[in-house]
Amino acid sequence: MAEFVGRRFTVPKHLGIMVTSDAKPDSVAVMKRDKSALEVLGLTKRFDRLAVDSLDLTIHAGEFYALVGPNGAGKTTTLRMVAGLLRPDSGAVSIFGIDALENPVAAKQVMAWVSDEPMIYDKLTPLEYLEFVAGLWGIAPSVSKPVAQDLLGSLGLEPHRHERCEGFSKGMRQKVALAGALVHDPRLIILDEPLTGLDAVSARHVKGLLSERVRAGCTVIMTTHILEVAERMADRIGVIASGRLVAEGTLTELRQQNGHADTSLEDLFIALVTLPEAA
Numbered sequence: 521m522a523e524f525v526g527r528r529f530t531v532p533k534h535l536g537i538m539v540t541s542d543a544k545p546d547s548v549a550v551m552k553r554d555k556s557a558l559e560v561l562g563l564t565k566r567f568d569r570l571a572v573d574s575l576d577l578t579i580h581a582g583e584f585y586a587l588v589g590p591n592g593a594g595k596t597t598t599l600r601m602v603a604g605l606l607r608p609d610s611g612a613v614s615i616f617g618i619d620a621l622e623n624p625v626a627a628k629q630v631m632a633w634v635s636d637e638p639m640i641y642d643k644l645t646p647l648e649y650l651e652f653v654a655g656l657w658g659i660a661p662s663v664s665k666p667v668a669q670d671l672l673g674s675l676g677l678e679p680h681r682h683e684r685c686e687g688f689s690k691g692m693r694q695k696v697a698l699a700g701a702l703v704h705d706p707r708l709i710i711l712d713e714p715l716t717g718l719d720a721v722s723a724r725h726v727k728g729l730l731s732e733r734v735r736a737g738c739t740v741i742m743t744t745h746i747l748e749v750a751e752r753m754a755d756r757i758g759v760i761a762s763g764r765l766v767a768e769g770t771l772t773e774l775r776q777q778n779g780h781a782d783t784s785l786e787d788l789f790i791a792l793v794t795l796p797e798a799a
C-alpha cells in the first residue's frame with residue numbers, strides 16, 4: 521500500500537521505484553540543473569508516412585516544457601510513445617533514468633498522461649472516479665480521499681463532487697480526467713492540449729494546478745496551440761515540425777537564435793515552421 525509523506529506518497533519498495541518526498545525550492549533549482557526527467561533519443565514512428573523523425577528531446581526535472589508545432593507535426597505521436605501508449609519503430613525513452621520501453625510499468629508509476637480526449641466513467645461521481653483510480657494504484661482510501669478532495673477543490677469541481685460525470689460538459693470531464701491522472705502524485709505530467717475547450721475560469725484552474733505542481737518539483741510537458749500559454753507558462757519551448765525539433769529554448773533564446781529581439785512567439789513560430797527544412 522502506498523504511504524504518505526507530507527502531501528506526497530511513496531510507492532511500495534517492491535516495485536523498485538523511488539518517488540521523491542517533498543521537494544524544497546532549493547532542491548528544485550538543483551534538480552533543474554542536474555537531472556533530466558525525460559530523455560528521448562532517436563525516436564522514430566512511421567504510419568503511412570514518417571510522423572516522428574529521429575527525435576531527440578531532453579526535459580529537465582522541475583521544468584515546465586511546452587511542445588508547440590503545426591497540425592500533424594508529430595506532437596501527440598511523440599507524447600503517446602513517451603507515455604507507453606504507442607510502440608516506436610526505433611529510439612529510446614528514459615523517464616527519471618527508467619528505460620520506458622524496457623520497463624513500461626515502472627515508468628508509468630512515476631508519470632501521468634492526460635489525453636486531449638479524456639475517458640472517464642460516466643456513471644461515477646468525480647469523487648468516486650478518483651477513489652476508483654486511486655484504488656487501481658493501490659492507494660488506501662484514507663490517503664486518497666483528502667488528495668481527491670484537494671484536487672477537486674483546485675479544479676473548481678468541489679460543488680459537483682457528488683454528481684455523476686454523465687451530465688458533465690467537455691471541460692468538466694477534462695478536469696476530472698486531469699484530477700484522475702494526478703491522484704498517484706506523478707513526478708512527470710504529460711498533457712496533450714490540456715486547455716482546449718476550457719472556459720477562462722477552468723483554464724485558470726488547470727494552469728494554477730500545473731504551476732503549483734511545478735513549484736513542488738514536478739516536471740510538466742504539454743502540447744499546446746495556445747502560444748500565449750507557452751509564452752507565459754513554459755520554462756522552455758520546443759518547436760516541432762514534420763516530426764523534428766526545429767527549435768528549442770526559452771523565449772529569449774528562441775528570439776536570439778532567430779535574430780529577432782522583440783518578436784512575438786507567434787511570429788517566431790510561423791517563421792520556424794515555414795522554414796524550408798521544416799517542410
Ligand SMILES: Nc1ncnc2c1ncn2[C@@H]1O[C@H](COP(=O)(O)OP(=O)(O)OP(=O)(O)O)[C@@H](O)[C@H]1O
Nearest residue numbers: 567568570571589590591592593594595596597598
Ligand atoms: N494512428 C495513426 N494512424 C495513421 N497515421 C497517424 C496516426 N496517428 C497520427 N498519424 C499521423 O501522424 C502525423 C502526426 O500526427 P500527430 O497527431 O502526432 O500530430 P500533432 O502534432 O499532434 O497534430 P495536431 O496539432 O493536429 O494534434 C500526422 O500525419 C497524422 O496523420
